Amino acid sequence: MATQQEILSGLAEIVNEVAGVPADDVQLEKSFVDDLDIDSLSMVEVVVAAEERFGVKIPDDDVKGLRTVGDAVSYIEKAGG
Amino acid sequence: MQEEDADVGAHNDRTDVVVTGLGAFSPLGGDVPTTWEAMLAGRSGVRALTEPWVTDLDLPVRIAATTAVDPLDVLDRVEARKLDRTEQLALLAAREAWADAGSPQVDPERLGVVVASGIGGALTLLGQWDVLREKGARRVSPHSIPMLMPNGPAAYVGLELQARAGVHTPVSACASGAEAVSYGTRMIRDGRADVVVVGGTEACLHPLPLAAFAAMMALSKRNDEPERASRPYDKGRDGFVFGEGAGILVLESAEHAAARGARVYAHVAGQGITSDGHHIAQPDPEGRGAIRAIRFALDDAGAAPADIVHVNAHATSTPQGDVAEAVAIRAALGDAADTAAVSATKSMTGHLLGAAGAIESIAAVLALHQRIAPPTINLDDPDDEVHLDVVSGAPRRLPDGTIHALNNSFGFGGHNVALVFRSAQ
Numbered sequence: 001m002a003t004q005q006e007i008l009s010g011l012a013e014i015v016n017e018v019a020g021v022p023a024d025d026v027q028l029e030k031s032f033v034d035d036l037d038i039d040s041l042s043m044v045e046v047v048v049a050a051e052e053r054f055g056v057k058i059p060d061d062d063v064k065g066l067r068t069v070g071d072a073v074s075y076i077e078k079a080g081g
Numbered sequence: 082m083q084e085e086d087a088d089v090g091a092h093n094d095r096t097d098v099v100v101t102g103l104g105a106f107s108p109l110g111g112d113v114p115t116t117w118e119a120m121l122a123g124r125s126g127v128r129a130l131t132e133p134w135v136t137d138l139d140l141p142v143r144i145a146a147t148t149a150v151d152p153l154d155v156l157d158r159v160e161a162r163k164l165d166r167t168e169q170l171a172l173l174a175a176r177e178a179w180a181d182a183g184s185p186q187v188d189p190e191r192l193g194v195v196v197a198s199g200i201g202g203a204l205t206l207l208g209q210w211d212v213l214r215e216k217g218a219r220r221v222s223p224h225s226i227p228m229l230m231p232n233g234p235a236a237y238v239g240l241e242l243q244a245r246a247g248v249h250t251p252v253s254a255c256a257s258g259a260e261a262v263s264y265g266t267r268m269i270r271d272g273r274a275d276v277v278v279v280g281g282t283e284a285c286l287h288p289l290p291l292a293a294f295a296a297m298m299a300l301s302k303r304n305d306e307p308e309r310a311s312r313p314y315d316k317g318r319d320g321f322v323f324g325e326g327a328g329i330l331v332l333e334s335a336e337h338a339a340a341r342g343a344r345v346y347a348h349v350a351g352q353g354i355t356s357d358g359h360h361i362a363q364p365d366p367e368g369r370g371a372i373r374a375i376r377f378a379l380d381d382a383g384a385a386p387a388d389i390v391h392v393n394a395h396a397t398s399t400p401q402g403d404v405a406e407a408v409a410i411r412a413a414l415g416d417a418a419d420t421a422a423v424s425a426t427k428s429m430t431g432h433l434l435g436a437a438g439a440i441e442s443i444a445a446v447l448a449l450h451q452r453i454a455p456p457t458i459n460l461d462d463p464d465d466e467v468h469l470d471v472v473s474g475a476p477r478r479l480p481d482g483t484i485h486a487l488n489n490s491f492g493f494g495g496h497n498v499a500l501v502f503r504s505a506q
Contacts (some may be wrong), residue, residue, distance in 0.1 A: 020159030041163075051219070072129040 002054060002081055009074045015069075016047045018042050028070035036069075054081030092383050098266045099338050100502070102182025102331030103443050104174035104280075108324055110175050111150030115449050116440075117485050120429055120455040121476045125308035127322050127431050134288045142300045145286055146309040146324035146431025151264040162238065165202035165223045166284035169326035169416035170436075171234035175278055179242065180332040181345055181427065185276055193246040193274040194239040195265040196282060196329070196346065197257035199435025199492070200227030203285040212298040217460035234282045238329075246274040249373060252435075254492030255397070257281050259438025262500055263352035271434055275337040281327035286455040297362060301398060308448040311432075312459035313396035313403050313425035314467045324431030328439030330446070347446045350503040351382025357495030364402050368409030370497045378499035384485050386417040390488040391454050391479055391503070392469075396425035397432050400502045406489060407467040421487075422477050423469045424448070426484065438490035442500060445486040449504040452479040482506075 002010070012026035022037050032038040038046065047058050050072065056079040058066075066072045105112060108126025109119035119126070126146045135143045140466035152400055156168025161169055175499040179185075205228040213221050227233055232250040239248035247268065251260040262499075265279035294300050301320040311322040337347055355377065358371035365371070379386065392410060395405050403425075411418040424443050433440050448454050453476050460473040488500045 018159075020157070041223040041227075048219055050240075 004073055004077060007054065007076050008069070010047055011055050011069060014046055014053065015081060018045045018049065020054060028068065028073060032069065050076060056081040057070060058060055065079050089103065092366045096270045097331050097335035098271070099335045100288055100330050100337050100346040100349060100446050101333045101343045102178040103346065103446065104176065104178030104181060104310035104329040105327070105440060106147035106148055106150070106152065106170045107326040107328070108149055108175045109153065111148070112494055113443065115149070115455060118424055120292070120444060122454045123429065123430060123458045125311070125429055125458060127310055127401055127421070129304070129307045130366070134411055138292070140288060140292055141302055142295045143304040144293070144310055144322060146198050146322050148326055153307050163228070165199050165205045165228035165233060166381050167202055168228065168234045168237050168500060169280045169282070170284055170325070171196050171282035171329065174280065174282070174327040174329040174330065175238045175241070175370040178278065178329040178331050183341070185331070185333065185341060185343065187481065189243045189245040191246055192242060192244040192260045193277040194244045194248045195241065195251065195261040195268070195277060195279045196235035196238050197251045197280070197281050197435050198231050198234055199254045199257045199262040199311045200254065200283060200285045200290065201231030202233055203290055203423050204389060205229040205252040207287055207289055209283045214486040238278060238415070242278065242443070245279070248250055252499070253496035255432065255434050255437055256433065256436065256437035256496040256498045259441070259442065259488065259490035259498035259500055260354065260496070261439065262330065262442050263351065263498060266349045266352055269332060269334050275334050278329060279332055279439070280327065281375045282327035282435040283434035283436045284325040286323065294323060296423050299399065309459050311373070311398045311428050312466050313394070313398045313457060313472055314429045315460050316462040316464050318398045318400060318403065319397055321427065322431035324433045324496070326430070326433045326440060328434050328436050330439065330442060335406065347505055348503040350380040350384060351486055351497045351501035353377025353381060355497045359495055362493045364405035364491065366405055368405045368412065370495060371409035371489065371491060374497035374499040375489065377407065378487065378501045381499035382485065382503065384501055386414040388485045389414060389417055389421050390484045391445065392421050392423045392435055392449050393448070393486065393488045394423050394425050395489045395491050398425055399487040402491070404464065404466045406491070407469050411468055418469060420467065420470060422454040422479065423471045424455050426455055428458045438488070439491045441488050441490070445502050446486040448479065449484060449486050449502055453477070455478055
């Protein structure tokens with residue numbers, strides 16, 4: 001089980017890889033679309049990379065609920081990542 | 082006969098189209114100046130392939146003309162990962178062409194894009210098939226479709242420039258790039274746009290397309306002498322050399338170009354398109370479709386055969402194709418074929434497939450602009466059946482005054498495109 005901090009820094013690495021956003025800018029309160037400029041296609045990449053990294057499943061229907069980085073961190077934490 | 086009725090200035094009522102910007106990403110260089118300098122110097126862009134799959138898969142062809150510069154060394158990493166290689170090359174060439182044109186101020190609704198590709202995003206299609214089989218459906222990239230669709234390069238260039246007059250992708254195999262120049266010219270003449278960014282891109286160096294072209298007996302197998310493999314009009318020619326690259330031209334109405342004081346490289350004076358109705362991959366041995374295309378282009382340009390001082394030939398270095406085109410050029414130009422300086426620049430660039438007509442349009446435009454025809458290399462033993470004045474050994478000076486150049490492109494499927502350019506002065 002990863003800590004919240006480990007999940008956040010893992011997500012930050014993924015977002016940097018996919019979208020070029022500096023890892024330090026990936027904060028809990030940031031919105032993927034509005035703040036980090038991640039479009040729907042890139043969001044799919046982020047989700048798939050997160051599933052692999054944290055060993056969780058994030059069904060497509062649940063992706064819509066992941067508005068902020070904090071939403072994703074909580075989801076992965078609860079899913080046992 | 083139509084070409085005898087035509088005279089210069091016969092189309093005074095029509096919108097004049099000029100070339101104001103050039104961009105290239107080719108086996109000879111990462112931009113137009115480097116590519117053109119290499120062409121005039123007679124350098125070959127063909128190399129021996131060292132990728133492990135060449136030997137692992139026992140490919141009969143082990144040479145290709147790959148881009149002189151790796152696009153990944155130039156593009157931003159994050160941008161590049163969403164782009165197929167065809168899109169990367171097209172964007173880089175388009176950026177150069179747009180800057181070269183002076184980044185024209187144009188109403189987006191009067192700006193068009195026509196960027197062709199013969200094959201499309203084959204590297205993405207084949208690469209993602211490997212991902213699917215090895216890692217599963219979930220891992221297939223969500224960018225796959227925008228990367229593999231043949232209109233992807235045109236769409237990305239259009240997005241970057243915010244072009245809203247129309248974005249198009251003609252597909253006619255190895256005539257695609259020339260067809261894009263024709264299409265863009267007609268967009269301006271038809272009043273749909275003031276500026277159109279046109280050209281072609283191709284990048285499918287992968288064992289499957291290479292094996293498939295080899296299976297057609299279309300490729301040179303001169304594996305031990307890569308730089309001597311592409312040898313149009315030479316008796317020892319044995320097929321074309323598989324190439325990749327992109328060429329982009331900025332076309333503009335003469336009025337729009339003059340209003341902003343733009344430099345004019347040349348006029349797109351005429352274009353002619355026909356189809357053979359003969360065979361899916363073999364040229365009509367009498368070149369009838371090619372002859373008609375050249376005649377249409379001359380007529381459209383209001384030019385007589387004797388006005389053509391330079392020909393950038395399709396001349397891919399195949400045994401049949403080079404002769405069929407030579408017959409067509411002679412039939413269409415008549416006695417003028419005795420003196421027109423013919424250059425086969427594929428001897429240096431290899432065959433850029435859907436980008437060939439674009440790169441060769443750039444070469445023809447620069448030949449007019451600088452009044453110098455590039456050489457044809459590797460012409461050691463000229464074919465007796467080719468009755469043309471081929472420029473070989475060194476570049477040749479072109480005459481002063483108003484001069485015209487012809488650029489031919491032909492594609493599998495029986496596509497024939499002829500373009501006639503006229504010097505700016």
